[in-house]
Amino acid sequence: MAEVSLRKIVKAYEGGVQAVKGIDLEIQDHEFVVLVGPSGCGKSTTLRMIAGLEEITAGEIAIGGTVVNDIPPRDRDIAMVFQNYALYPHMSVYENMAFGLTLRKFPKAEIDKRVKEAARILDITPLLERKPKALSGGQRQRVAMGRAIVRDPKVFLFDEPLSNLDAKLRVQMRTEIKKVHQTVRTTTVYVTHDQVEALTLADRVVVMNHGIIEQVGPPQELYHHPATKFVAGFIGSPAMNFIPAQLEEASGGLNIVIAGGMSLPVPPSRVDRYRGHAGKPVLFGIRPEHLTDDKTTDKHHLEPLSLTPEVIEPMGMETLAHFKLEGTEISARLDPSTPAEVGKPLALLAHMGQMHLIDPATDKVI
Ligand SMILES: Nc1ncnc2c1ncn2[C@@H]1O[C@H](COP(=O)(O)OP(=O)(O)OP(=O)(O)O)[C@@H](O)[C@H]1O
Numbered sequence: 001m002a003e004v005s006l007r008k009i010v011k012a013y014e015g016g017v018q019a020v021k022g023i024d025l026e027i028q029d030h031e032f033v034v035l036v037g038p039s040g041c042g043k044s045t046t047l048r049m050i051a052g053l054e055e056i057t058a059g060e061i062a063i064g065g066t067v068v069n070d071i072p073p074r075d076r077d078i079a080m081v082f083q084n085y086a087l088y089p090h091m092s093v094y095e096n097m098a099f100g101l102t103l104r105k106f107p108k109a110e111i112d113k114r115v116k117e118a119a120r121i122l123d124i125t126p127l128l129e130r131k132p133k134a135l136s137g138g139q140r141q142r143v144a145m146g147r148a149i150v151r152d153p154k155v156f157l158f159d160e161p162l163s164n165l166d167a168k169l170r171v172q173m174r175t176e177i178k179k180v181h182q183t184v185r186t187t188t189v190y191v192t193h194d195q196v197e198a199l200t201l202a203d204r205v206v207v208m209n210h211g212i213i214e215q216v217g218p219p220q221e222l223y224h225h226p227a228t229k230f231v232a233g234f235i236g237s238p239a240m241n242f243i244p245a246q247l248e249e250a251s252g253g254l255n256i257v258i259a260g261g262m263s264l265p266v267p268p269s270r271v272d273r274y275r276g277h278a279g280k281p282v283l284f285g286i287r288p289e290h291l292t293d294d295k296t297t298d299k300h301h302l303e304p305l306s307l308t309p310e311v312i313e314p315m316g317m318e319t320l321a322h323f324k325l326e327g328t329e330i331s332a333r334l335d336p337s338t339p340a341e342v343g344k345p346l347a348l349l350a351h352m353g354q355m356h357l358i359d360p361a362t363d364k365v366i
């Protein structure tokens with residue numbers, strides 16, 4: 001097992017596309033780090049550079065303290081699981097898992113021990129003699145992980161390993177991957193574009209955008225303290241509402257004044273932090289779960305607000321309501337027992353203790 005260091009990593013593809021623009025990242029031994037971001041932001045490129053499958057244009061990558069820039073993939077002691085993990089169709093599950101070790105001329109007894117241990121961890125012992133075609137999608141995914149586990153590598157690299165599975169299986173396998181990591185503790189770098197997968201799996205999440213890192217932090221920190229508008233909007237579903245507003249002085253405090261005249265007081269504890277932006281335009285950020293009729297979660301700084309739903313979506317455990325506020329689409333999470341009706345004003349509470357303010361000039365959270 002090992003730590004992984006990325007130092008000023010750049011990847012420029014032929015034709016001048018800079019896919020990765022000088023990123024720095026220190027991954028600790030045993031850590032589970034998830035790279036997340038929209039399509040094309042450079043996640044796979046970063047992972048493939050760690051694996052050695054892609055040449056590094058500039059910068060340095062170290063695994064376990066050794067710079068690996070010039071070390072070929074097979075000597076980096078990493079195991080990679082892709083979205084399209086092709087299993088050998090003519091080999092049994094056991095043979096598929098053993099194959100890499102056989103090639104590396106491991107003794108038969110050692111191979112047997114490792115395959116059986118991996119099968120136990122992955123709960124596929126009864127499947128060892130089956131061929132891949134006799135397995136479900138989730139079982140095949142486990143075998144692909146088994147192949148990586150038996151190698152006992154320094155680092156696991158996963159590139160969207162669950163995206164071929166249906167929604168239910170994806171959630172199940174997500175839990176499996178977490179369990180496996182809790183057992184084997186191998187340093188893991190995991191790529192996904194799914195922010196829920198990122199939050200649920202990661203010790204630390206790395207949010208990428210256009211080839212740079214926007215923010216690195218534990219899931220709760222990214223959710224509660226996003227550093228930029230991009231992170232605030234990317235983490236959390238449905239996404240945070242962003243409402244254009246003006247920050248105004250008001251008898252010792254500050255008010256967020258929304259076009260149309262609605263005015264919401266800033267909690268006193270935040271006033272000093274925001275004071276420098278008084279008189280300027282801001283984006284008022286509030287998550288749907290903090291614009292709600294639910295009074296139970298937080299009793300402080302609740303500001304009443306009346307909005308008229310345009311669409312109501314019952315989800316079972318909650319109901320989503322969508323509104324238009326001075327031209328901005330916003331959504332709120334309601335208690336499912338709330339009798340909300342399209343076109344009928346609805347009494348909501350803005351949990352101002354959970355709000356965010358963004359400087360529209362820099363897109364940074366203030
Ligand atoms: N071989 C290549 N030649 C030129 N450009 C490439 C090549 N591979 C990737 N790119 C470009 O580099 C950028 C980053 O690609 P990358 O595959 O790392 O994105 P990603 O974050 O993994 O996206 P996705 O979620 O769609 O897999 C994209 O703009 C992509 O078009």
Ligand SMILES: [Mg+2]
Pocket residue numbers: 043044045
């Ligand atoms: Mg990719």
